[in-house]
Amino acid sequence: MLSRVGLKKGRMDWVILAAAAGLLFIGTLAVFSSVGVLASYERIVRTHLIAIPVALLFFSVAWSLNYQVYQDQWKFVYGISLVFLAGVLFLGVVDKGAKSWYRLPFFSVQPSELARIGLIVALANYLDRRGSKMREFGGALGALLLAFPFFLLLMKQPDFSAILTTLPVVLAMIFCAGGGVAHIAIITGYAAVSALFPILWTLLSMSPELTQNPLLGFFAGLSSFGWDTLIFVAAVAGLAWAGWFLSVKLYSNISGVFFTGAALVVTLGFFSGMMVKNQMKEYQQKRLEVFLSPESDPRGAGYNLIQARIAMGSGGVFGKGVFSGTQSRLGFVPERHTDFILAVVGEEMGFMGTGLVMALYLTLLYRLKSAAQLARDRFGYLLCCGIFSLYMVYFLINFGMLLGFAPVAGVPLPLVSYGGSNMVATFFALGLAESVYSRRYALV
């Protein structure tokens, strides 16, 4: 059933803007509080205050332009995004081991944030044109091929945070466009396996004592081609055959194709993972380590997460008051103004703060979903689906990481975390959604 929300006449969904403004307000307080004692305080405050009007400008532009323009000009959007993203490899500056910033006089720009919106536009167009043929595997594959240059450029920087947040968006858009669930599962499995091995090997090289474990030691040996590799492939094949054999014996009607496919996916994923690993340059390796444990700490794995949780828990229901959080202001919470901003909110504004942030986020997602469902065309629908899934991914990963449901990874919380480019891109994306909403039943 379609939701009735917003069916009444209106040029703009004020709820989206209000939710975004609320999140931005809470985020601004938390950011200012958490960086209050840092030496970079002034720079951060200045960047943040510059970013807000710029973001609002982008929002207005995106909202006032008819979104269908982007479908017409999708090649241009796609091309400019790629160029923008590729340019940083030549003109960008290196920060924390990644070359992902354009340095401008007053602030820096992270092109991946805006380019990702471009990718969503291009994908929405492709999936719209593909139309009813999405049931075929070719549809999903085409979408992946379209996104491939982006991932290649992101790997080159490398920006694992962007990869981690963008890949699910691509899959979600294929899903929403009606792609076969099995196809998506295959792609997901392949991506997961090929990401798993480089991550595993990096983790093992970060803490060599883990290789004492015979199983992990075996996996560590797999990173270069050898007998171990053959054993592994044989084991995968054997397991798949055993599964098929068992399912036959149990009279289940699972097709043999499933087992063959699973084995193939794992094997292929493993080999591409090995390729990725061997292709990885040292700086990429370093960056992956930083990504896997932001502010890597001698006090042991989990220290950061524990400190963030202590911050949140010590806030209680009403919090310690803005600018009074001891955990965050004294530096116990890592990445306090970016990835762990929610811990600062939790400490200073308590359960009221975190609950409000979550409520606002869910409201935002709900209204984005409504905007998608109200869209007058499939392109608008898919565009909103992409935007919806992008912020859903952020929501799930950032909250999940802080609450211990997901592994710690350097993923910020848009609108709340500090980050000018992300804020601008987010408001631009919200502007696009508003544009879809505004033009839901009339030609403007």
Next chain:
Amino acid sequence: MLEALPVRAPIAAPERLEILWTLAWAAGLLFLLRFVSIQVLQHAHYRELAEKNRTQVIAQSAPRGRIISADGQLIASSKPSFTLVYFPGSSAPPSYAERLASALSGPLGMKQEDLKSSLRRAVTRETPARIAENLSVSAMFAISELKNIYSGIDVITEARRHYPFGPYLSHLVGYMGKMDSREWARYGALGGYSFDSRVGKAGLEKMYEKELRGKSGGIFMEVDSRGRLSRILESRKWVPGADIKLTVDSAVQSAAEEGLRRSLSGRGAVVALDPRSGAILAFASSPGYDPNAFVSYSDEEFTGQAEKIPEFNIAAQGTYPPASIFKIISAAAFLESGRIDPAEKVFCPGYYDAGSRVFKCWEKKGHGRMDFIDGLANSCDVYYYVSGLRAGPLAIEKQARAFGVGRPTGIRLPDEKAGNLFGPTRRATRKSYWFVGDTLNLSIGQGETLVTPVQMAVMAAAVASRGVLWRPYYVDSVVSPDGKTLLSRSPEKNGEVRLRPETWDLIWRSLKKTVDEGTGRPSLIRGAEVYGKTGTAQNPHGEDHAWFAAFARIGEEAPRVAVAVLVEHGKSGSGSAGPIARQVMEAALRGVLPKNETPASAPSVGISTRPAAGAFPDEKEGEEN
């Protein structure tokens, strides 16, 4: 182009977006539960952790209460000392310990290797460690500068136990040490103790641990995640512990310790009591130990030293045959039995033929004709053999029991021994026979009778007080720093020896004569009346043990001091124990003794005209207290 698009294009699968949305809010629900759990239900737990995180306490142990002698001398006090501590939490890479060790080794004057290993140990144990104690002032300043460069190190001020006299009264005072697991279980619950706190391990330090220990103070600091000081939240001053006032007189104690040190074997015990109250004036037991030795130590050192402590307290735990000082008890039994006429004389040829065996007198030549007073004064064994047989062993055993033999005196010391009461009823309980020879041995304090020096001091005090069997005590009061008396001990009786006044008179006269003319001459004090009895306990394992029990008074007033001296392997009571007793009593009476020290002006009230000083000139030197 736009008109080609229908207003409501058929959406491929609108329910798919609904699936994603369901996923989002379901996850949101899960997150909400988690938020409630962390922020609402476990709030108190996390708040505590956050407080611990940001505050670091540098504890400053309070000065322990002082232990003060009756005359106001500090026997145990505290002095400030600077300690270098290392908090391993703030920095862990192994190279850091190395750099820190090399930076510290200069000012501390310690080997880099040693420093490194103790820093490493602190890191692996994850507990703050004392790297160096008792820092010199220059080292302290050097380290205060390093503190700004290296995180995790700090200098704290602590009050440290100090015993100004060193090995002195050690068996009463005890010593301090680190807690073992049992003590940690007991004190840890009281609060205010940290794992490396030191507690009293023996003696007064242990017994009055709760009172002596004050309230530790500390600097409560807010630190950032790297352990750097952000601001000081609170600086809490410590409260010193309560002082313990002893009944022990430092001069008397010094005389006792000095006397034992100079004695033949250096092993023995001296116990001096005030016969008017049972208060202990001196309590020396040699060998003793220097409690200062345990204040400064590292773990390894301490365990090594603890094994070597001569914890055995001869004064309360050593049991010896009382020998001739038991004759006081026998004498009381004779007179009370009514079978002995004190004026009747017994002839001593130097031996007594008991039929089956010949019992010797210590004087081989024989004493000749001895009445009661001479018999005691000369410690004539034969007189006691004869009278003992006449009075009967039961009478003697009864008196021995009355004087507290075979029963602990109740002094508050661990593992006090009761000794052994010897007599026919005791023998009967063991279903054995009593022989004539046993009676003879019993009369002169040999045989199976065993006593501790404390018991003998109590006995001497009982004679001095004419019958009061005191329970000896040595803590006069415990006074808190604000002047409140937390605890005060009053004299306590263990019993009473009921003898006829004539009996006491006769015993007193005999004991006086012992000192004036008999075996007790070495303990003669000009200006005071000294009553005493020597004893020489036969010891099959070496030289005989020397005993001396005595009390003294000035003029006609009540005796002020009673003392028992035991010198292991001292050969003779008169020669080695007597002089110690004299020094102790002189020290006890120093305030009231007539200042005039010329022999002519010391005719006290005694019968004696013998100048004591000339006879024992070398003993004068020992009186430097």
